[in-house]
Amino acid sequence: MARHELAATLCEHLGWVTLTGTAKTGACLEFLQRLQAAGLLVLPTPRPSPRRRSTSPRAVVGPLIEESPVDCTLSALAPVRLEVIRDTALVTQWNALMARWHPLGFQGAFGYRLR
Numbered sequence: 001m002a003r004h005e006l007a008a009t010l011c012e013h014l015g016w017v018t019l020t021g022t023a024k025t026g027a028c029l030e031f032l033q034r035l036q037a038a039g040l041l042v043l044p045t046p047r048p049s050p051r052r053r054s055t056s057p058r059a060v061v062g063p064l065i066e067e068s069p070v071d072c073t074l075s076a077l078a079p080v081r082l083e084v085i086r087d088t089a090l091v092t093q094w095n096a097l098m099a100r101w102h103p104l105g106f107q108g109a110f111g112y113r114l115r
Contacts, residue, residue: 003043003047006032008023011023011028
């Protein structure tokens with residue numbers, strides 16, 4: 001039995017879930033590893049995980065935005081509006097801009113988000 005499967009089974013039998021009903025497999029795996037480190041149990045050897053495809057955004061050809069510095073207050077740029085992006089080309093552009101300008105870069109969106 002794989003470690004993750006073992007943790008999921010334990011969570012199911014112990015009722016170890018979050019408020020939304022999702023099994024706490026991550027916490028269970030950590031707990032099992034601590035028990036193994038203390039010599040209280042022996043876990044199955046970890047299986048090699050498959051390589052994941054890179055989530056880096058595709059290169060976008062052409063100018064993305066005007067790169068001149070903005071040296072004014074936000075109110076001077078009024079009206080400013082936010083739009084939800086649904087077009088695939090605009091999502092690709094958004095991802096490229098995030099990768100280029102965000103201090104942490106962009107490795108792919110996670111969780112609930114609007115673009």
